[in-house]
Amino acid sequence: MSLPGLNLATTPSQTQVTAAPTSAHKQELAANTEYRFEASFTHPLTIKLLSGTAEIFGSELGPLTPYTFRGTKAAVYTWNGCSLEIEGTAESEYVAEETTMMNYANAHFALEGMRDEAAKNNDSGPRVLIVGPENSGKTSLAKVLTSYALKMDRQPMVVNLDPREGMLSPPGSFSAAALSSILDVEKGWGSSPISGPSPVPVKMPIVYHYGMSSPEEGKLFKPLVTRMALAVTSRLEKDVASRHAGFIIDTSGAISHGKGGIYENIDHIIAEFSVNLVFVLGSERLNSDLTRKYANRKEEPVVVIKLDKSGGCVDRDEAYMKKLRQSQIKSYFFGDGGENVLYPTLTFADFTDLNIFQIQQASNDTSAFRPGDDDDEDVYGSRPIYEKMTPTTLLQNTLLAVTTASPNDRQDVIRDSSIKGYIFIAEVDEAKQKLRVLSPQPGRMPSNAMVMGSFPEDVPGLLE
Amino acid sequence: MSITSAEVAADFKDALQDLKTNSRPEISNLTIIAKENTEHAQAISGELEKHIRTTRPDWKLPALYVLDSIVKNVGTPYTVYLGRNLYRTFMDAYMVMDPANRRAMDGLLKTWKQPVPDSMDTRPVFAPEVTRDIENTLIKIRTHTVQAQQTLPQRPHGLPPRPTANPMANGPWRNTPTPPQGHPRFAVPNDPRLRQNVAQPNPYGSPAPHQFTTPTPQPFPMGPPLGELESVQADVAQLIASLAPSDMKRQSLLDLQTLLNNQSLPNVPPLTSQQLQAIRAQIQALTPSPAPAMPQYAPPVPNLPQPFLQTPPQNAPPSFPPAGAALNLAQILAAAQARPVVPQSSTPVNAPPAVNLADILRQVSVPAQSSTTTAAMPFFPPPSFPPVPPPVVQPTPPPAPTPTNNLAQLLASLPKPASAQAPQPPSLPLGLPTGGPATATPDWLLNALKGLPQSASGAAFPPQVPASSTPMARQASGATNTTERVEMTSASLKQPRFHLINKLYGARPNVCATCGRRFASTPEGKERKARHLDWHFDVRDSTANRSGVHRSWYIDEREWIDYKDFDESSPPDAAQSTESAAAPKEDPKEKYVRVPSDISKRVPCPICQEKFDTNVRWHQAANDFVWMDAVEIKGRIYHATCWEEFQKGASIPAPTTPDSVLGKRKAERDSPASGKKIRAF
């Protein structure tokens, strides 16, 4: 499959072309309205704030600064009214007068009250979990709340537990980062460190590899949540600014469906992170189920609040999600084009150089029939989590997570270890027992344990 | 010895290529090159003209500032060479600029008609013949635009129609009395002094400029004499430009400017000539002394909120003037206010009795979202405006204010459009009471801006000033100043609380022009912004050579738990100061070198042959990965400790193991500045 949009990013000549002025038009926005747009992967849309104030999911647009969007569905909202200059062709665009921003801003100011309180008592700020079905605006809400907290000089922690869309890392991973300064208007969250200066302050995430598309799959979700919670909690013990600001957990829509009114994974997250506030988007049933369970709990009550789902939320079909993932992977290795090109290294490695562990999906098949079974038994007991594999052509075009564990570590240690990053297997030569490997970092291939999952899927066009 | 003109021009060109913002150091640098190479003035001038002609529209203005800086600071022979083609240079750029940049260009042109301030030479910067031709053309363009606008259909509510690919196809000139004679629609009219020239094709193709509204279109034929509005606008722009960015007066003036610019909006009736004159009188009263309008060029300060207002007065501090340095307009007005006779009894919420311009504009700038009324906080912009009472009919506008009158009254007397909320059929505006004397209440402003494009109020990037007559006091509100607790309940979160939004915007009026980050206008906010700008500068500085830049490995769990994120605008924290205090004699292990982007330079220390891999850290202050304990001597990188030993003449030290290096790190160095060990490379 060819992905023309992805190929644009790396060739400077083409980005040059897109910089030429094409069809600019002016878009006036009255106060408290938003301009919703969808920009395709192939035809970028450039938005410039001419006057007034404007924000995209809470991140303010700098005056007269062109922002370019590819493969983006978003809205430019204005509290005060603004005039925009828009260049390029949107796949769809309209102005909406009814938005949920006041609702979200109120949520922010309510959180601010809790943060002030926390700062006064040197306590932990609000520990927020956002849940709701697919495309209900969870990630967008997380961005708005984070951006607003940053505007008030807070340093909130954000945790992403949705493998379908990465935060500061490719999809298939879970990550957490304390954020400061500003988010990135174009890229949403921003970028993890690169070996040179970055025009937007970089964010420093911790990343775990999940390797499957849904938290409801397999047996890795809960232990990884536990691990992540441990890391975040430890961090917040030392990091005073982030402790007071609290954290916001974004999740995958999959955990919000539940089985017979039971939301195992939500329960697990609430327990492990000591969540004390849940924002529910887009599902009245979920709201009432969670309220019933948590709101009246005697010890450690959890406040459950339903927020409005934005009318701007777009259902993103699988084809779009796949392109989005592939562009996230592309920018992990190659940057975002233009002035932000990155140079990964393409090297050869022997089969024996890499210690690859493949996630055992098979264990999943039976689990559905044994709802009451004990995780620990499977994980630490007889059934292995991974199977060590020798490279085969199956590896071609896949991503491998480079863990911080040694290949000799126990499997649960490998599972719980955060990762250094991803490498991409460009080619497998079974005859010569050699691999062509794309690595973000130059230098020798790490001998660490590497994990191969079923997700994200192959990226055949990555090197084209 | 002797460098050729071509070489100098090439150097100059290279330096120009990097000029993408109004960067003071870069513009000074270019001016210096020009100054030191006057014998190559012709080549340099040619290069500059070519650059202005060919660079992207948004990079033209900085280049024009270079031109401005050179002609004012160096003078001849550049004025001669650049003067020859100034018409073309100026007009070509003007045609592709957006309104904001055009205003800045208008400002430049204005100063070129005057002598260089404080100079012995009393002649204008450019010869009058040169500037006059440009000026005449600008007036023509405005006339055309006004006429073209009249023939354009009103924009329907919501999205305006996309401009068609070929604006000519629509025949926008059909009904104009003075159609352009065979020129592309916005092509620069021929330089009257170069009549043999055929109109040059606009380098960006004719459709491009079509997208931009012209700076001062006037939709109504009955307005004041052409040029009057423009000249008031110019005066306002000039006054604004002469103010320090932090000046509160500037804010109000920006709002006034927006208001004037809004004259181009379809259902805002024109100001009368009388009213314009009154505004002008006010502006002149506010204009300091007979000081030159646009003082001698001070290279624009980078990153001011509004790039097109970046020519500060010569004596003003270039940036971050002390907050108290200038009076604010509100105060001036308040003082000058004899007894405000603002007839607004019918709109009590919107207009507290002691009105000043800032108040009016602030209130105006937050139009209603819905019809629900929440008038709980009368001194904040109400979340939504109460139903507008029937206009108070006043047959005649108040007499033109005398200079002692204030802008508030003046604005209160401005005309009122018939209706603002419903899109108007194209024919309607012509039937409007054009003099606009229908009412004297400022609610027309409220109405006009409600549901209307808001370039207006918002215009000033730092938007509304707080309602208080001592605005500074209110602005300090930050995270800590939470007077109103918002209850965390579903019902409470549904209540509109527009006044709180000020905490996200107005309370932090100081905007970084590069990234939009906001800062309070407190001394602390200014310091933060200064550090933030330094950070931008450093980053820009070191993005030049990016070859070899790659994604880094993520830090591991342990490091992440210990990591402290660092806001580039925060003061160096306690840990860092301890560090610098504790290491006054420059601990060699604290020395660092950016990890060379050139891989071939990533070689072991020549003294101990150890690689630097284990010394890689993310260095916050450097905003980059660095090798700690490293120094670069004559292009080679050594361990700083090895080098020190070596310098002492001691024997080559035993290879340090990574652990021993790390083990010696002092505990207090676990600070952002020292970064964290990154297991990388």
Ligand SMILES: Nc1ncnc2c1ncn2[C@@H]1O[C@H](COP(=O)(O)OP(=O)(O)OP(=O)(O)O)[C@@H](O)[C@H]1O
């Ligand atoms: N107000 C809006 N205007 C335009 N687009 C919007 C708006 N709000 C959200 N979107 C877009 O709708 C899509 C879905 O929103 P979002 O990603 O926030 O939902 P989600 O609940 O996180 O989805 P998922 O469950 O897939 O993670 C996204 O592409 C988002 O950018």
Ligand SMILES: [Mg+2]
């Ligand atoms: Mg999401």
Ligand SMILES: [Zn+2]
């Ligand atoms: Zn900035």
Ligand SMILES: [Zn+2]
């Ligand atoms: Zn050494």
